[in-house]
Amino acid sequence: MPAITNKQQLLNQTYTALKKRYPLPTLETEQKRPLLEELIFAICREGTTHVDAAAAYDRLHKLFVDWNEIRVSTVQEVADVLRPLPNAGLRAGWIIGVLHAVFEMNYAYDIGDLEKKGLKQAAKQIARYFDSKDLDKLGLKQAAKQIARFKQVNDYAVAWVMQRSLGGHAIPLDTPTARVLQRLGILEDVDPDDLESSRGSIEHVIPKARGPEFTELISIHAKELCTEKDPNCPACPLKSDCPTGIENTKKPEKEKPEPKPKKSR
Ligand code: SF4
Incomplete structure (x- = not known):
């Protein structure tokens, strides 16, 4: 083929x-995050680089006491900490929504048991945390609307944790x-x-x-x-x-010189 x-x-x-x-530094030496933390890191990471996402994620850790404080904060408060990440408001709404969904289901901020469920089951379960209907039930209508507009974000985060936490190929x-x-x-x-x-x-x-x-x-x-x-x-x-680079670096064809006017005798 x-x-x-x-x-x-x-x-x-x-x-x-x-x-x-x-x-790049060797990625294996990086400390492995628990699954929920990796999921939240994925929200910071989408559309940006590791360095920028890690800086925003570290600020979340430093400036809030724990995940519960983030869950009960406003989108504005969380977004202010995430900036200058682009789409900080969208990401903040999403992080709060995920924390609400996880807390409602488990009464704790731990989804480590997903690792034992096998890849397919785990991916399905993670996708449920991003389901806009769940967020609607929780009264986060605004966040749900925004998330529904950016559906690909869901797939990115699921693929991220598959790659980084669950040992799958994504x-x-x-x-x-x-x-x-x-x-x-x-x-x-x-x-x-x-x-x-x-x-x-x-x-x-x-x-x-x-x-x-x-x-x-x-x-x-x-x-x-x-x-x-x-x-x-x-x-x-x-x-x-x-192909784009070849096109963009093509030298412009030399223009043919104008024929010299014949000298009149
Ligand atoms: S050559 Fe240009 S378009 Fe292609 S990968 Fe490099 S920067 Fe991007």
Whole structure:
């Protein structure tokens, strides 16, 4: 199947080039978070980088006493702590909603038992925490409305905890990651409202062992060079393999010189 082989080759080249460009600390040495914490980290992480998400997540830990204090705070209060993360209000509403849902179900902030349920069951259960109907019941209508508008966020968070906590193979796909993969020609016809289908197609071509590093590298690249507006293709290590980069760095054809007017005698 040549199409897959080409995609695999391009992904391998992308991985190698980005790893040289953005050396990452070894991810295994990072302390493993309990499942609920990883879920909340995923909310901070979507659409941004590890460093920016970790800074916001650390502020949550420092400035609130515990998860319960966050649950009973207003969206505004939590959003103020998350800033400068983009969409801080949306994320804050979502975090509060998840904490409400978990607390209502367990009367505690612990969903560690999901790890024993097997991947499929765990993923289903996690998706339930993001169900807008649950949030509606809890009186968080505003948050529920916003979350329903950004349905792909749900899939990102589920994929994130599958990859980081549950030992499954998933590539969390957010808008910046999809943008880079689309420009590289690895993803085609991305529907921003259905990133789940696109996620399935790249999970076939990225080996599980490379998943976490690949996720980090693409997010950094999306922030540093392959930005939404005016990607810096001339400085990109992928410019000779990336169709968008090739197009953007093409030298303009030299204009033919105007013929010299003949001298009149
Ligand atoms: S060459 Fe340009 S469009 Fe392609 S990945 Fe690099 S920055 Fe993005």
